[in-house]
Amino acid sequence: MQRISWVVLTALLASRFAWCQDARPAPLSREPAIESIGTAAISVKPDYVAFRLEKRITGSTMKEAVAEAVRFEPNLKEALVLKELTLSRIEFSGIVAPDIEVLEVCVTARVRFSAVPFGESEKGPRLFAELCDDVRGLAAEMGCRVTGPFFDVENRGPHEKHVIGEAVRNAFSAGEAAASVMDAELIGVDSVDVLDVDWRGNNDPERREPDFRSVECEARVKVTYAFEAL
Incomplete structure (x- = not known):
């Protein structure tokens, strides 16, 4: 529709959004909305x-267990160097003692590697498999339990804004159809509610086949339109 207020829609998308909150300009109409x-x-x-x-x-004592846990960080860093594994980042948790009666402590590390080579080269699958083997071997040597892989992007913001914009555009056709049934037309956007934004990687149980070359970002929005009779 030519009369739809795309200026308002653009302003909504450009503004700062928060999950499950209205991106709401001044109300365009007090009439029933779609x-x-x-x-x-x-x-x-x-x-x-x-x-x-x-x-x-x-x-044999908590002090003894903690002393060994303190050595985990330098030992892991040394092992990574010896295996010639190039990290993009490594993060260590604090030492956790779940139960004082058990005399056991837990320490974790999250290691990151660039995923770019896996998607840009024909050798990507082999390189990814080699990395998995190296990490499994490292975990065995360190006496660790390993989980993963987990894929992600460094900056989610631009991708989330893009997919929200696409979801808003996709809402328009249904709103327009509803107005048509009532012999009306849409005249503007009253509000946009971001219902959810989800990231799905190959660690998502709903994806049966792992895909190390892509992760998915999904958005769902509710758009409220003002309308008037033709």
Whole structure:
């Protein structure tokens, strides 16, 4: 429709949004409104792949267990160098003692590697498999339990704004159809509610086949339109 207020729509998308809050300009109409749900999904190349290493340590005393846990960080860094594994980031948790009666402590590390080579080269699958083997071997040597891989992007913001915009656009056709049934036309956007934004990687149980070359971002919005009779 030519009369739809795309200026208002653009302002809504450009403004700062918060989950499940209205991106609401001044009300365009106090008349009954039309609500439409819009969804969209995009595929994004992951920037990195992460693995989580967890080590549980017991001792004859809590002091002994903690002393060994303190050595976990330098020992892991040294092992990574020896295996010539190039990290993009490594994060260590604090030492956790779940139960004082058990004399056991737990320490974890999250190691990140660039995922770019896996998607840009024909050798990507082999390189990814080699990395998985190296991380599994490292975990075994360190006496750790390993989980992963987990794929993600460094900066989610631009991708989320893009997919929200697509979801808003997709909501328009349903709103327009509803107005047509009532012999009316849409005249503007009253509000946009961001219902949810989800990231789905190959660690998502709903995806049966792992895909190290992409992660998905999905958005669902509710758009409220003002309308008037023709």
